[in-house]
Amino acid sequence: MNDYILEMNSISKTFPGVKALNNVSFKVKRGEIHCLVGENGAGKSTLMKVLSGVYPHGEYLGDIVYNGRTQQFKTIADSEKNGVVIIYQELALIPELSLYENIYFGHEIMKGKVIDWNETIVNSREMLKKVKLDVNPSIKVKNLGVGHQQLVEIAKALSKDVKLLILDEPTAALHEHDSQNLLKLIKQLKEQGVTCIMISHKLKEITAIADTITVLRDGATICSLDCQEQHTTESDIIKHMVGREMDHIYPKRKNHEFGEISFELKDWTVEDPIKGREILHNININVRKGEIVGLQGLMGAGRTELALSIFGNTTKYNITGGEMFLSGKKQMFRSPKDAIKSGLAYVSEDRKGKGLVLIQDIKFNTTIANLESLTDGQTINENEEIRIANDFKNAINIKAPSIEQKVRNLSGGNQQKVQLAKWMFVNPNVLILDEPTRGIDVGAKFEIYTLMNELVKKGMSIIMITSELPEALGMSDRLYVMSEGAITGEFLAEEANEHNVMAMAIKS
Amino acid sequence: MEVNNQKVGIGKEIICLMKTNIREYMMYIALVLIMIFFTWKTHGGFIQARNISNLINQAGYVAILAMGMTLILILKHIDLSVGYVAGFCGAVSAILMTKYGISEWIVIPLVIAIGLLIGLYQGFLVTKVGVPAFVTTLAGMFIFRGLLNLTLQNTGTIIIPNKGFNALSNGFIPDIPLGMEIHVLTLLIGAIAVVYMIASEVKIRNNRTKYQFTNHSKPVFLSKLLFLSTIIMLIVFLLANYSGIPWTAVTVGIVLIIYNYMLNKTKLGRYIYGIGGNEQAAELSGINVKGVTMLAFCSMSALAALAGVLYTSRLQSATPTAGLGFELDAIASAYIGGVAVSGGIGRVTNTIIGTLVIMSLTNGMNLMGVDISYQYVVKGIIFVIAVAFDVRTRSKGR
Incomplete structure (x- = not known):
């Protein structure tokens, strides 16, 4: 007999003009890792908001049975009291506060009328230990990297005595190494009896970690796959997500000749005046006409910093050494306007913030x-x-x-x-694409890859910055690997594989 | 929100229009309500030609300031110094005309040039040094208030004898001498305005049809044209029966046309909306953010100088208290006119409506003899209601 911690039955939720959820059923077994997948707009986030009380009882149809009882959560506080905690993609930590203040933010430990800071710090230390984060709880959140901040969020959830943890794309902003850490942690939490719902676009992670996978499409449940009973592959999931077979995630380019070198950096060295240290060391890269060059590396390897320092240097780094050549001409751009005029373009990773x-x-x-x-x-x-x-x-x-x-x-x-x-x-002659497919669904990804192929066919050169390894391998003609501000490897497409690229990416 | 005239009835279309444009309509409704209220309370005194001319002359300098402020607010900055910049520039023009006997036609461009320099200074602090606009212009408030007092220290209030200068905010355009009782040139200008308005609306509509954009249905379109024409002709008749169009309206009209064209049709206008909407994206798109911001501050202070000239001309004198609270009226006008508090959105044409709302309140309450202290409270309440309404309707539009 299956023991379900959560049963959501025939949930429907309508926004003005849109039916976001249509009769969705969603069941989660106690103690499992349940992955929720679907294209953007499929209704995953809406479903989780219904569950956590963001959309209170009465604004949706259908019922929620949690721990054997029908629940009518009215607010997030309601659901959290029952041990349902949701961690959003955009982290909800306060950068200027310390870790312990953040962990107990909203459910402070009180001694009479005042906060018991000693107890707070002691408990925080324990929570951080549980998530394997070995840092002083008194430091400010802003001093941690995104990966560690994610762990703090989980520590915060644990401090609320979480039974059902919901993670909305927890690894979207993380690099490979941090992602692996996080997934390991989720598995450990499972062993400690925490049930986990994870929304993700990264199919590889899903197949590695999921006990059950539920696929949503256009606001309806398509299927629930039990990964323990039958082996589930990425292409199985994709098939259900898009409703059709996808033979190639990465469209093939017809073999074509590359032209002369259109862009080149020689010994490019950059210092960050705020951090007061060198962040990019003697970078040497080039790209030819009609070529897609991947720039792979973990987050924090310095790829975006490199792109920004080339593209008019809006972040005001000190370029302490090196030369840049665009179409054979030596250049040094003082603003994006200069760079664009000379035929260089940069598509930001942060399309909402900077694009x-x-x-x-x-x-x-x-x-x-x-x-x-x-x-x-x-x-x-x-x-x-x-x-x-x-x-x-x-x-x-x-x-x-x-x-x-x-x-x-x-x-x-x-x-x-x-x-x-x-x-x-x-x-432009040279196009720098920074994480061109971050946070977008499989169908749109394919279209963007196809578009990239068309652009290089017309003779454009593309530098593609990506932290997704399969994308780097699938799309690049040539691949540079960056780690800690330096180029640690260069591979032709046919030489590169996950192992040798990853080995270079974590090299320091 | 799609309005498709083939599928939906007129009733539905009007409801849909009301829903999507409620923000803009509210502004007109408020203006009409305010006008009706004061007309009722003053036994028709408010709507008389004499008072409407008066209202236009009173509103002129605020409208000029508010248009400059619209740009600044779209760019997510603010300029608190405009009042005393206006006061200072007015005082300088008075000194130049009375003490040095320079012709007003040299003084006016000269004073506007001084405004431009002030804008350069403030723009430099904001863009190059990085002092927030709020601080820069708050400091400007102190500085120019002090300079205004210094300028008039030896003379006190200066009475200006120059007829041409004083006509700017008190005079009316001349008439074609036909010996008729009604002001013919005013009527002619009104008729031209209506024809031009209709022609450009029809052109826009045809263009939208050509590109298969959604358009209003014919009845709605025609009633809109009829409504606008009626309003224009009504005001024109009112003015023509009195002394004609005031010079203030001409000045404001010229600035309005230039700024409206600039914001809607030119690269510079696009850049302003782009920077206001997302500064980082704008910079990475190759827009010279600092340059555009600098330009906006220069335009603001130059317009403040012009407003100072209009105000001084209106009073026919320069006083040490000129400029007090101008910035409040200007900022309130822009926000009531629909500039988004979060930047990136706003139109100078709507700002003018906002100015009319604020200045009708002032004018009407003055006619009723309401104490100035109450006037501040009332204006403050209307202002905050307008912005609250704006914020709510925008967040729903998401």
Whole structure:
């Protein structure tokens, strides 16, 4: 007989105009690791918000049976009292407070009317020990890396006596090493009796860790796969997620010749004046016309810093040495504007924070980086602008009712396509893509890869920064590996495999 | 929100329009309600041609400040110094005309140039040195208040004799001498404005049809045109029966047309919205963020100088108290006119409506003889309600 800790039966949730969840059933066995997968917009997060009381009882249909009793959570506090704790993708820690203040934030240990800080610190130390984080609980959260912050979040959950832990894409922002650590921790928690629901896009992690996998698509449950009974592969999951077979995650490029070197860095050395130390050491890389060069490395290896220091140096690093050549000409850019003019473009990893103007529409975002070509003098040729935005929308399949749609209402994949449209309109010689497929679903990923292939076919050079190993291996013609601010390896596509790349990525 | 005239009835379309544009409509509704209220309370005195001319002259300098402020607020900055910059520049113009006997037609551009320099100084602090705009301009408030007092230290209030200068905020455009009782040129300008408005609306509509964008249905479109034409002609008739269009309206109109064109049709306008919406994204898109911000501060202070000229002309004198509280009216106008508190959104045309709301309140309450202290309280309450309403409707729109 199966012992279910949680049964969500025929849950339906409607937003104005959209049916986000349609009769979803979701059952979790006690003590298992249950992965919830689905494309963006499939309803995973909504389902978890229903469970945790963000959408209170009465705003949805259906019932929730937790620990054998029908529950009607009205707030997050309600669900937490019952041991259901959710950790969001965007961490909810307060950077300027210490670890122990964060861990007991909202459920402070009281002695009479005041907070018992001694007890708080002692307990925090114990919680941190449970998550294998060996740091002083008095340091501030902002001094920890993302991976460690994630662990603090889990420590916070443990301090609330968690029975059912929900993790929303916990490894999305983590590099391989931290991810592995986190997954190991989740397994240990399972042994201690904590049931865990994990939302993730990383299929490899899922197949490695899941006891059960539930697939959602378009607000409905597609299936629940029991991984202990039958072996489940990544392609099984993908099939259910997208509703069709996906033969190739990475579209093949026809073999083509590369042109001359279009971009090259020689002994590029950079110092961060705030940290007061060298962060990039003698970087030597190059990319040819028509080539996709991967820049793989763990988070914190210095890849984004490298890109920003090249692309007009907005972060005001000190470039202490080295030379940069673009199309054979020695260059040193003083602003992104300079760089763009010379034919270099950078697509940020942080599309919401640094890429798009979310409150404006697709048209605005498509043309903002290249308004020069739409004006003679100052006035914008609006007809031409509309034509161009429409062309891009159709050509790269941005799914929206019209180019007047506000970008903030688009899904992650479509937002990413708008970012790409913006830079395709600029038409640079060298394009740096920073984590081009982070947080977007399998279908949109495939479209973006296809697009990259088309761009290089036309002679563009692409530098692709990625922390996803399969992506780096699947898409690159050549691959640089970075670790701690230095290039530690260079591989041709056919030489590279997960082992030798990973070995270089963790080399110090 | 799609409005498709083939599928939905007119009733539904109007409801949908109300829902999606409630923010903007609220502003007009509020203005009309305020006007009706004061007309009722003053037994028709408020809506008389004489008072409307008066209202326009009173609102002129605030409208000028508010338009500059719109840019600054879209960029997520603020300028608190505009009041005393205006006061100071007004005093300087008075000194130049009375003490040095320089012609007003040289003085006005000169004073605007001084405003530009002030903008350069404040813009430099904000963009190059990195002092937050709030602090920079708060310091500016102190500095220019002091400079205003210093300028008028020896003379006290200066009475300005220059007729041309004083006409700027008290005079009316001349008429074509046909010997008619009504102001013909005013009517002519009104008619041209209506024709131009209709022509440009039709052009926009045709263009949208061409690109298969959603349009309002014909009845809605026509009633909108009719409504706007009626309003314009009504005001024009009112003014034509009195002394015609005030010069203030001409000045404000010119600045409005320039700023509206700049924000909607030019690269610079796009850059301003881009920076306001997401500064980092704008910079990484190759926009010169500092340059644009600098320009906005220069435009703000230059407009403040112009506002100072208008205010001084209105009073026909320069006083040491000029400038007190101008920034409040200007900021309130922009926010009531729909500039987003979080930046990135706003239109100068709506800001003018916001100015009319604020200045109608002032004018109406003055007519009713309401004590100035109560006036502040009332204006404050209206302001905070407008912004609260704005924030709520925007967060729902997500």
